[in-house]
Amino acid sequence: MVSAEEGAMLQDRTFVIAGAGLAGAKAAETLRAEGFRGRIALIGTEPEIPYERPPLSKGLLLGTAQREQAYVHDAQWYAAQNVDLRTATTVNAIDADKRRVRLSDGDDLGYDKLLLATGASPRGLGVPGAGLGNVFSLRTLADSDRIAAAVQAGTRLVVVGSGWIGLEVAAAARLRGATVTVVTPAALPLRRVLGDRLAKVFLGLHREHGVEFRFGTRVRELRGGPDVAQVVLTDGATINADVVLVAVGVEPNTGLADQARLPVDDGVLVDRHLRTADPDICAAGDVANVDHPLLRSRIRVEHWDTALHSGPVAARAMLGQDAVWDRLPYFFTDQYDLGMEYAGWVPPGAAAQVVIRGDEQGREFIAFWTVDGRVAAGMNVNVWDVTEQIQALVRAGLDGHAPDPARLADPDVALPELLP
Numbered sequence: 001m002v003s004a005e006e007g008a009m010l011q012d013r014t015f016v017i018a019g020a021g022l023a024g025a026k027a028a029e030t031l032r033a034e035g036f037r038g039r040i041a042l043i044g045t046e047p048e049i050p051y052e053r054p055p056l057s058k059g060l061l062l063g064t065a066q067r068e069q070a071y072v073h074d075a076q077w078y079a080a081q082n083v084d085l086r087t088a089t090t091v092n093a094i095d096a097d098k099r100r101v102r103l104s105d106g107d108d109l110g111y112d113k114l115l116l117a118t119g120a121s122p123r124g125l126g127v128p129g130a131g132l133g134n135v136f137s138l139r140t141l142a143d144s145d146r147i148a149a150a151v152q153a154g155t156r157l158v159v160v161g162s163g164w165i166g167l168e169v170a171a172a173a174r175l176r177g178a179t180v181t182v183v184t185p186a187a188l189p190l191r192r193v194l195g196d197r198l199a200k201v202f203l204g205l206h207r208e209h210g211v212e213f214r215f216g217t218r219v220r221e222l223r224g225g226p227d228v229a230q231v232v233l234t235d236g237a238t239i240n241a242d243v244v245l246v247a248v249g250v251e252p253n254t255g256l257a258d259q260a261r262l263p264v265d266d267g268v269l270v271d272r273h274l275r276t277a278d279p280d281i282c283a284a285g286d287v288a289n290v291d292h293p294l295l296r297s298r299i300r301v302e303h304w305d306t307a308l309h310s311g312p313v314a315a316r317a318m319l320g321q322d323a324v325w326d327r328l329p330y331f332f333t334d335q336y337d338l339g340m341e342y343a344g345w346v347p348p349g350a351a352a353q354v355v356i357r358g359d360e361q362g363r364e365f366i367a368f369w370t371v372d373g374r375v376a377a378g379m380n381v382n383v384w385d386v387t388e389q390i391q392a393l394v395r396a397g398l399d400g401h402a403p404d405p406a407r408l409a410d411p412d413v414a415l416p417e418l419l420p
Helices: 004-010 022-033 075-080 141-150 164-175 191-208 255-259 304-318 387-398 405-409
Strands: 014-018 039-043 083-086 091-095 100-103 108-110 113-116 120-122 156-160 179-184 212-215 219-224 228-233 238-240 243-246 250-252 268-270 281-283 288-292 297-299 330-335 338-344 353-359 364-371 374-381
Touching: 014 022, 014 108, 022 039, 022 304, 075 083, 091 255, 113 304, 141 243, 156 164, 156 238, 164 179, 164 191, 164 330, 191 212, 191 330, 191 353, 191 374, 228 243, 268 281, 281 304, 304 330, 338 387, 353 405, 364 387, 364 405, 374 387
Parallel strands: 014 039, 014 113, 039 083, 113 281, 156 179, 156 243, 179 212, 268 288
Antiparallel strands: 091 100, 100 108, 120 250, 219 228, 228 238, 288 297, 330 338, 338 374, 353 364, 364 374
8 A cells, every 4th residue: 555655756657557458447446546646547449438358258148237237437437536548549659768658549648657458359260251241259348249239049150169258159149049050170169278078068068058069170261241151161061150259269469568679478478566577567467478476387367357356466566566466367157057167277288187076967066187186276167165265275286285186076075174
């Protein structure tokens, strides 16, 4: 917390936040909560005030959430907190030597500290016909609105990609009465994240709800005009389609960092305090590739929890506090009647073993990924109020603790009893 004296000293300073998503909005909120009295300029490319993204593929598509529920704060909050929120405006360039940013509206702002919270952009297909109508990606509120309007009962939806966004939209579309086909080069959905055994849980879930999968193939071409009508696959098959969702991942928006000559490698490289190589520039959210002190590795996480909590850490670092990003990766999903939370991180290439506690077939269980006996990650499926306990086991594993596998799998053994 900034003292009253420190706050007075900082009141003539300007902090600019490039990116008005969840990370940027939470950074602005934290700056004020910590007593910063200087100018805050929050610059966002979208016309919307800052909002959270999970409802885009869940409640908003299902019609169970209202648009206003996605907003981080209502519009009046920014004026009340003296935050200069500029929507439909982009930071086009950084002059790091002069500590100035140039905006798309022609304005030029000086800054004392700058936060890059520029997020990520969906990858495109790059095939003939990708520009046809009713070919969507899902990243923004406007995208969600368009998909919700296009996908109705009887709509033939083809989802390209079998990751979290693709499967969440597939579930929402089936519940809206659409027919859904998922196209993926993988052998199973979510295989890269979950491995074969747990990926089959999600495969079974979607098949029970009528989703068709085309594995081991890619999109060669989209046909139609003006709207998409057919999806042609590399295996020679053709699928009739009214709507196509492209959900093949995202790329971090590192253009500003590149232009400012900041080190970039799958995101903007930052230290444990979320500071870049320039001491006056931090990065948070999807765009930040963090030197994680607990995981002892660089890691970039694209999930809601990272944006929610990294914005505040960056804000405190901008204020000169000893704030450290040491939070374990966490994400969640809701698909049909399955709710899931995942916490932890399995190092790429690690030989992980899966330990199941509970009813895997009934989809009410906890899965643990262990590496050399230590818990590296855990996923609770339709089992609630255990995330903190799972994270405690992961942290203990990072310190070298390896619980007995039989006790780890035994639902009668309380999770806290497995801690050292």
